[in-house]
Amino acid sequence: MTQHTRAKSDVFTPTGQIQFGVFFQGVNSGTIWKAAESGSQTDFESFRRIAQTAERGLFAAFFLGEGLRLREHLGRPHALDVVGRPDAQTMLAALASVTKNIGLVATQNTTYNDPADLAHRLASLDLVSGGRAAWNIVTTDNAWTGANFRRGGYLDHADRYKHAEAFVETAKRIWDSWETPEGPARRVxxxxxxxxxxxxxxxxRSAQYRPVLxxxxxxxxxxxxxxxxxxxxFSAHPKFDAAVEFRKDLVARSVAxxxxxxxxxxxPASEFILxxxxxxxxxxxxxVRSLQIGPQQAIAYLEQFWGRxxxxxDPDGPLPGIDPVVDETSETRGSGFHGAKARQLADQWRAEAKDKGLSIRQFVTSRTARVDATFTGSYADVADRLAEYARVGAVDxxxxxxxxxxTGLDDIVNHLVPELQERGVYPTGYRGSTLRGNLGLATPVRTADDAAQAVRA
Ligand SMILES: Cc1cc2nc3c(=O)[nH]c(=O)nc-3n(C[C@H](O)[C@H](O)[C@H](O)COP(=O)(O)O)c2cc1C
Structure with missing residues (x-):
């Protein structure tokens, strides 16, 4: 279990390996639900099939994002969101019973949860999954989510992270303060x-000590x-040079x-078209792009910025000549720009589309192309590119x-994974039964007495 755990050092050493996780995005315009066999965003079968395919490909983790309130579009719930998004922990608990080795990662935010409650729910997921639970910690980047909650408010950016840090420290102390079932639990x-x-x-404590963070x-x-x-x-920097930069930045911060x-x-977040x-x-x-940005998606995308x-x-005609409604644009909740910038942006986009001879649909397709995050190529070429990431340790x-x-993972599991294994940069089996073990993460060391020390912050 500890074969890849590295000793503490101020010098970064690449492991020469990469692992995969799958970020199952239920509601977004980048996932295609149009195939006859796609099912729906709320159907357990959709989740089960992806999780089991990922496990067949020895993926380390299955991720679920979180959105605690439906986004709105022109004052109405966003069409993609109304199809629904089940609670991540409930879904992952169900997936734990139809998978054996893959890690189960729940995105949960610190701004609206409570530490004692969330720590217990995640510890429960860790228990039912035999030590495969993880928490993707987010603080949420929007104010409209706050309207859902009793306390109603939203925290400033700096406050959100102060709150998050106290939250996570407390959750860790709760997990760490009961060493064994026989020993006494401490008060935190x-x-x-x-x-x-x-x-x-x-x-x-769980089979992997505590959930992975x-x-x-x-x-x-x-x-x-x-x-x-x-x-x-879970970074937003998959492109090679940006990934190397991000690693450097992170190494400096974690040494500090x-x-x-x-x-x-x-x-990093990524997409593969192979x-x-x-x-x-x-x-x-x-x-793929033509399916991702259909006529309705193209119009809806512009509506976010035009506010009307x-x-x-005509999606296949030029960009709208009318101007954005500035006030309404700022009411769009979920995406888009703030009103003050809308008219300037519209002028800029119209000029650009005219210049390049692009229709609405072509323009939106070019704007939403995830150029940085998409790896496109033959199985062998992409495997060579990923092997280079592994060699220099740009990412894990x-x-x-x-x-x-x-079926979006089939190409990866059936063709890319074997190519990576041949290059010696991808696991050939799960190393252990816990997520911490499979990721080669060190087990935390702390006595229950230390964890339970009272904190006044
Ligand atoms: C790759 C990535 C995935 C994210 N996924 C989610 C998510 O599923 N739900 C959510 O509320 N926030 C998500 N976030 C945003 C977080 O809420 C984040 O805490 C927010 O952007 C504020 O932090 P920042 O200013 O440091 O980026 C994600 C962020 C990144 C970079």
Missing amino acids: LHEGQHYTVDVTPRLP FQAGDSPEGRNFAARQADII AGRGANAVQIM APTAAEAAEKKEW ELSAY GFNISPWLVP
Whole structure:
């Protein structure tokens, strides 16, 4: 289990290996639900098939994102969101019973949860999965989610991370303060600016000691927070040069945080469009993009910025000549720009589209292309590119969004994984039965007495 665990050092040493996770995005415009066999975003079968395919490909982790409130579009719920998103922990608990080795990662935010409650729910997921649970820590980047909650408010960016840090520290103390089922559980006290708890844990440490901690949030504060608290970062920097830069930045932050250069792993968000040859992959990419941005998606995309109905416009014609409604645009909740910038943006986009001779649909397709995050090519070429990431230690793995449900991972599992294994950069089996073991993460060391020390913050 510990064969890949590295000793603490201020010098970064690549493992020469990469791992995969799957980021199952239920509601978004980048995943295609249009295949006859796609099922729905709320159907357990959709989740089960992707998780089991990922496990067949020896993926380390299955991720679920979180959105605690439906986004809105022109004052109405966003069409993609109304199809639904089940609660991550409930879904992962169900998946635990139909998988054996893959890690189960729940995105959960610190702004609206409570530490004692969330720590217990994650400890329960860790228990039912035999030590495969993880928490992807987010703080949420929008105010409209706050309207769902009793406390109603939203925290400033800086406050959100202070709150998050106290939250995560408390959760760790709750997990760590009951060593064995036979030993006594300690009381954990925290008295602070954001909350006060006096809690006795209801579960002892898990098979992997405590849930693995992922973090997603890219600001300097977010990165520092991850350097202090996280095991793995779900990053937004998959492109090679950006990934190398991000690694350097992270290493410096985690050395400064006193955790050494190798404490935090990195898995960027990514997408793979693969085929036997480069030409076929390029053709497939066109097809994938045409499905991702259909006529309705193209119009809806512009409506977010224009703040008004544009359904009368031809998706295959030029960008709308009318101007955005500035006030309404700022009411769009979920995406888009703030009103003040909308008119300027519209002028800029109209000029650009005219210049390049692009229709609405072509323009939106070009704007939403995830150029940085998409690996397109033949199985062998992409495997060579990924082997280079592994060699220099740019990343520890990739968190892959399948573009088609349920078959979007098949190419990766059937063709890319074997190519990577041949190059010696991808696991040939699960190393152990826990997520911590499979990721080669060190087991935390702390006595229950130390964990339970009262904290006044
Ligand atoms: C790759 C990635 C994935 C994320 N996934 C989610 C998510 O599923 N739900 C969510 O509420 N926030 C998500 N976030 C955003 C976080 O809420 C983050 O805490 C927020 O952007 C504020 O932090 P920052 O300013 O440090 O980026 C994600 C961020 C990144 C970079």
